[in-house]
Amino acid sequence: MSATVSPPSPSHGTEVPVRGLAISRMWGRSQSAIPTLAAVILLVAMLVYAELAYGRVFHAGTMSSLLVSFAPTIILAVGMTIVILSGGIDLSVGAVVAFTSVSGVMLMNIGVNGWLAVVLMIVFGALFGLVSGVLIQYFNVQPFIATLAMMFLARGLASILSTVPVQAPEDAPILALATDWKLYDGPKTNDLVLTPGFFVAVLVVVGAFVLLHRTRTGRTVYGIGGAENSAQLMGLPVARTRVFIYVLSGALAGLAAVVYTAEVGGKAQNVTGIGWELDAIAAVVIGGTLLTGGAGYVLGSVVGSLVLAALAMIITKDGGIRPEYLTIITGGILLAFVLLQRVLTARRRK
Template sequence: MADAQAIGRPRTSLNVGNFLRRYAALSAIVVLLAFNFAVTPNFATWQTLNVNLTQVATIVIVSVGMTLVIATGGIDLSVGSLMAISGALAPLIFLSPFGRDHLAIGNILAFVVPIGVAGLLGLFNGWFITRFRVQPIVATLVLFIAGRGIGQVITNGNLQTFKNPSFQFIGLGRVFGLPCQVLVMLAMVAAAAWMLRRTLFGRQILAVGGNEKAARLAGVPVAPVKRWVYAISGLCAGVAGLVVVSINSSSDANLVGLGMELDAIAAVAVGGTPFTGGRATVVGSLLGALLIQLLRYTLLANGVPDAAALVVKGAIIAGAVWSQQRSMPS
């Protein structure tokens, strides 16, 4: 009996350790919420909730696509630039003579065309990687650099200002009291999580990231899977770009999506998706983005400079990667 108890203790400790590693982001969010409710003035208000959700929504939308990319063992540095292209195209469409004369059609095209273009550019990333066997970080660096230039060419380097309530509903509208962009975020997270768990394509994504050679031998169409994953990442970036410009009532290709690739990668890392591929948690990426945003808000609301908040953010990412390494089998 004593031996059985001795064996049971380490097993319990191991289970607790695994639980903490698996749900680290959620546990940290609960701790931060408790701290803020107790210490931060005016935290328990609808306005505070609204600010944090709206600020994190675009990061999560981009993180959905980034999670799928990283699940295949890749990376996508172009998402910020694709946001800039999407955000530059939309006003160009509904501010054109045709768009002004046919407002409903112009607004529909202002959604469909930019998102479609961003998806095609994402597909180009996937094609470039699979056709020439280029490392993803190098291949996506092409549009990371050139994409923002394309956005500036589209707008002639000018700030595009507009007022279009129908189009701007995606960023400023509310449904049942919730910001529309938050509902878009939740819908995309739910769709991606369902796809990973319930569809053949989701299993193929994880198979490619887990062991590409074995997946190819098992009949998985590795190249098409990678191409479509990068296309999905582009589509997500396109949606996020439209949300940003609709909120700002303007489009500036120099600023839209700036640094978004780093925020999305950070959310995925903190959320528990390993950079080695083969595993993915879209809900974890949502929690990772919420954790980073909530931590930044907590520090700023309690008088900590933003520069220090960035240092803490970097430390959290380093801790998340370290935790992933420890949880991997040796």
């Protein structure tokens, strides 16, 4: 007579480690979003303070000027986010903005088709990125040094082209990017007025989000920043992707130059973009992207850009704060977020 053996009942003791592991993983993922959440809270707090202290902040007109004026910074921050996610840095973007702006306007002035000149501005920026990418990937030059060299090269070429401001023709098509589009007709001057340049920045953000989170290239970018050797062992195209990252950063710098040149009425000069690379890096770090690479969000960088925009708005509205303090306060905020990243990274390792 055979005995029937019933299957062992699940042990409640094994459920605890499984649940603990799941909670640990969820906590690890949530920790990476803490800096971005802190940036969002800081942005809201700054806007609320400005509204209470100065008024007319949560108005369509104020929000319009805030978004339009920082559209070039948002474009640069998107490119910088992708570079930093890969564990690199790009110090050349501000100087590339200057060179592409001056060269593009000068091409328009000698009779080159306006839209072709716009395309060439983006291509020129991509070429600077290509040189940086090749130096970094195939000649083992540190990203800091390679992009620093490109910064000096681009700034020097811009100064050679012209040491005085140059003006685009009145009928230049680039000026269409600064056309006011009234999306909301509010009382008095409280209108929501945006420009095509702002929507170009929105398209860049959406495109970068899709690239990073929905494509193999995006997974490779995160892989390079997280563990390059592992990415290579997995068969990911590390070399090609790293070069592409810097080409994209340069191209976006050229695009930022297009949007900025349109917003200032077609004027270009060789001193444009000084310090913009630092603003882009600050926006990326405040937005939660790790300087060591491998973790971060492009939407967080947008929030970081808006934090800088809100800070500039507060100083402008106050009137009693010297403009020089903008750099000091930005540095303090940046330091706080870097320390927050260090603390979270140390806890994650433990």
